[in-house]
Amino acid sequence: MMGETVKIRVDDRELEVQRGTLLIEACRAAGIEVPSFCYYPGLSLQAACRMCLVEIEKAPKLQTACTVPVTEGMIVRSNTEQVTQARRSMLEFLLGNHPLDCPVCDKGGECELQDMVFRYGASESRYGEAKRHVEEQQWSPVVYFDAPRCILCYRCVRVCDEGMGVGALSVVNRGVHTEIAPNHGDHLECEECGMCIDICPVGALTSGAYRYKARPWEMQYTSTICTHCGDGCKTTLSVRNNKILRGNNRDRSGINGEFLCIKGRYAYDFVEHPSRLRQPLIRRGRELVETTWEEAIGTVAAKWSEILARRNKAANNTLAETSEKRSEGFGVIGSNHTTNEENYLLQKFARTVLQTNHVDHHRTADYAALIHALANESAEQPSQAQRPPLARSKDIVGASAILLVGNNPTEQHPLIAWNIREACRLNGARLYIIHSRRIPLLRQSHRFLPLGLGHEADALRHLCGEPEATQALLGETPSGDNVTADLLNDFRNRLQEEKDVIVVFGDEITGPDVSLLIRMGSRLSGQTRYIALGDYSNSRGASDMGLLPHLLPGYRPVGDAAARAFFEDRWKSPIPATVGLSVDDMVAATLQGGMDALYVVGANPLKGRNPEDFCGKTFLVVQDLFLQETAQAADVVLPAASAYEKSGTVTNTCGELQRLRKAVGVLGTRTDLQIFASLAAAMGATLHPSQPEEALEEIRQMVPEYNIPLANVLAGGAEAVLNPNGFKPLAAPAETSGRVYSAQDTLFTSGTLGRFSNILNLVPERNIRKEPGPA
Amino acid sequence: MQFTPQLEDKLKKLMRNYPIKRSALIPMLLFAQDEQGFLSQETIAEIAGRLELTVPQVEETISYYSMLRKKPAGKYHLQVCTNISCLLRGGEELFEHARKKLRLAPGETTPDNLFSLEEVECIGACAWAPAIQVNYQFHHELTPERFDQLIRELERSRT
């Protein structure tokens, strides 16, 4: 909404801008260039670099455009001799002590100081004195600091403090000896997000991963989606000679703007980890030995065809059922990292070719419960649904109030945490936290309801006004907080005064508790919106695409004949009608020898177990990047391509569809989609479609939520998949025994994948990470 | 860590003076330094804890103020002003004299830890130049002879 506007005149151009806008923003919006180093949108004002000095009529001297709000009738000149001379002089001052080591500086070619000198002059230096010299310092495995290059714009200090809420950088000394300093004397202990490096306009802060590796102009840039957590940040991978050298998002495109955490920025290095699988393996005796793709695919197809034939025969022969030991047949465990297209194809392959509903993945958030609860809710109260009940990640920034139940976004969902901090900092959003631990976001919180582990549902019941639940919450919590009736009532009363709350919740709320959450949310005024936090880059997509034993794509129950018929018609194949086994059930059945074959794609269900215990129990095929525990027990291992080596789409935890673009290729690997097609073909079956684009087209036809305009996605943007409101209430799905649990990854772990990122293993914080305890 | 009762008393009084804790930081640092000679990492951590600040917040503050130091000085810290009013009255010569007399470079301490020497900016004794401060004590209108006499007196008071 546009507030009151004022008219100002800049360089004889009449501008109409909102009252209170900073002059520098007003100018830039109108395409009038006002340079700055220290001014940075979204961060606090400094007025330190003096690059934005302009003439304002009636002011006795030049004024900094970054600190002056526009007023009616203001007359500004931004291009007079005095102004350009002032800019030139600031650059001349800066270049005095600045080392002119541009040819070997990492920032060369993308340095704001270089650009400014190019534009505003000061090319001849009259500086004839000795330059200040300080040795370069390494502050962490990823952060290097070269003090003489620093121009003291304080962006790094602010982004770390205000943006990240970490405050690991400070300013020490004074005068020309002023320097940026890390929080632990000679080194940093922080989130290692690299935002300070990214935001540095010069080469003062450089990246341990990238430094001295390439010049910016000799790299190719591929924007894709980070393959780690569920937030779906866009990361632009800089590639030279088929090698990823850097990850950043300087163009601020994508849902994350310029934000990236350590994983998005550095943890691409698993791609070329030495233990990356580059050739299929086949079990010969006790050993897994390298083989050709032909043999691997042939072996799997032959074995599966044989099992299929035997099972068909058994199914036709009712007598066999009693005489033969009952077997569950095929089990398929899919991935949280593979694309929507792959997930869709995998479950289609399982349900049609392998004729099984034993399809699942590691479920980290109860999206299914949320979708069903919301669909039913909107059907009951259609008037409530003015806005989609699922919030997108950016919606957090504009929210007036946010309720966080469980999870630790700072560690598990860095972008969500960044957005929450931004909402609190820039828009005065009020953050309510219900948690059993003192998480870092408490620093931003407006109200905190501490509780004992597992009491989250009690808190929701308390908010719904159930007195027994209030009773259950009273007393001292393990975090050392004393919960009083006053605290509980104050929390509830304050929250109830809020409107249009965004509710963000973790795996503390699953199953029926999700309905409880929705019931609580529907008591708040305005449109309450929700975000369920799931762990990985395509956790949401795996769920949406029906990698579930009880649900078809789009959360249609397999037990529902109409839903089944819809898919059978299109897929031209029958689908089993009974709810399948969960991951845990499949693993347990395998251990008891109750599965004929298990196909594990991009997952590690045997994580933490001894692979030996599973060898020979079933025909196990694993398709992965690495020889993790499950792969070690396999009969055939197929080397797959990672997310950075293929195209397709993924859906983040908020339900935003984004496009993966191939940055590099790893010789010997194939994409999961290619492998499915090869296997199907080798079995004499057809599995359509075989191209990601066609697969997405089919998804859009079969899953109405995904029938969204694609232009934005194709252009590298995000498009929210449709919300369940507007659809008829979904039939309640039959219960599944599957667990929903988060792996509780920290900033420095990323499931099994994280083990293969050197950077993540290198940072010392990985080991000294501790939960903030009671004060 | 333990502070002396006198220092505790001063800190207690300080804390009462301000609506926010951090306001007590600079006086607190200076008073602690007065007693302990310098600001050790232990003292810094203790003060940070008392004022609910982080160690870097305290460090950035310390590094800004020229009187706060993280290394010990001599028992008698000689601060010779050479700014304009003292300069015109022989402040530089006095400083040179002090250097030679004590065989100290600026920032150094004598081996017996009795004296340390520093060239300082205007100390506010311009009408009585040249002047020095020994710790907080002003000594006005010094000549090399009077300086030597002062040093003798200080050496005597060592025992």
Next chain:
Amino acid sequence: MPVSEHEVRVLTKRFDLPNSASIDTYLAHDGYQAFEKALKQMTPESILEELKRSNLRGRGGAGFPTGMKWGFVPKESPKPKYIVCNADESEPGTCKDRLLMEKDPHQLIEGILIAGVVVGSHQGYIYVRGEYRYLLEILDRALEEAYARGYLGKNILGTGFDFELATHTGAGAYECGEESALLESLEGKRGIPRIRPPFPAVVGLYGGPTVLNNVETFSAVPAILREGGEWYAQLGTPRNGGTRLFVLSGHVNRPGVYELPMGFPLRKMIEEVGGGILGGKKFKAVIPGGSSTPVLTADALDTPMDFDSVAKAGSMLGSGAVIVMHEDTCMVKVALRLMQFYAHESCGWCIPCREGTDWLSKTLHRFHSGGAREEDIGLIEHLAKNMLGRTFCPLGDAAAMPVISFVKKFREEFEMHLSGRPCPFESKQEPATVSR
């Protein structure tokens, strides 16, 4: 302490009394009468009127009319209002506030109390530079006395007015004399100035409206209320009311702190009050208002020492520190020493001040040691002018203005240092022993 028959002792009138710092002495000599009058007989408006009539202008350096400054404080404020006394006297050449606090601390306390009455504040701080540690003891003792006699604390003099006053020490930073940097320092932070507006009168200490004045300014207020604004104004010149504590230093026979009427002629100050130039030498130059003010030469000796006249002469009255230099003084050396001071004291926040003072002090150093080239003279002017009016706070101007004046008025001395020649004044320098 030297005195002069030309002095008009208003603020310093109790300096020579025995135990001048004690409350008994103060009370025996008009002490706290003005405050009582302000509290019981006057309204904030009438006090402000009196101040405006007095033509009292801020003694810190900028010379802003005090009555007007106090009038900027909003009447209603959701946040507490504060009175802060700037006792961070650090301007080279200046040591008058030190005496005002040492000799007559109650006069200062009374002035602060009156400010509290005017703006409706109940808390004050005296920010004393760290080097003036001995003054903390004197001030704290005076505060204790004032509390004991009921001039501070709750329900003062039975009027219901409350006021708390405390001392606060700095720890060595010239920049903290800048008002917004002082507030940052008082909040326990690095002394980096704040972006202004908002000015402290509206958003100051802890975000509350704040009156911020120099020791001498507050100290002048009791006499004004006691004797009347009219009386005070006529002591000085038009628009420049009252007296001023001038600090005479450098090459004069009788350096000292003298209270003289505003508009006192510069020549008379040097010759009669200061007893003439040291050693019978020839006068060369004078810095009239502390190190941050441009240097003046003989042609300006007839300037009356008030804000407007000194400004007209091309400099500033500043802190009233008159630094006199005789014929043997090397002006390059003086310019260098001052620039080293500003480089040392620059907070480093903004580019032009941080880099400009460093660059200039390096160049001037090279200049003085004989390594200068012809074009360096132009470079010094160029750099200083590039700082002027473009820095984040006035420190940049304070560093730039004097050096510009040195080059302008003593260009030939800069030229004498060119091409490897040693400083022509080094040999002439008096030995460190000075006669007095």
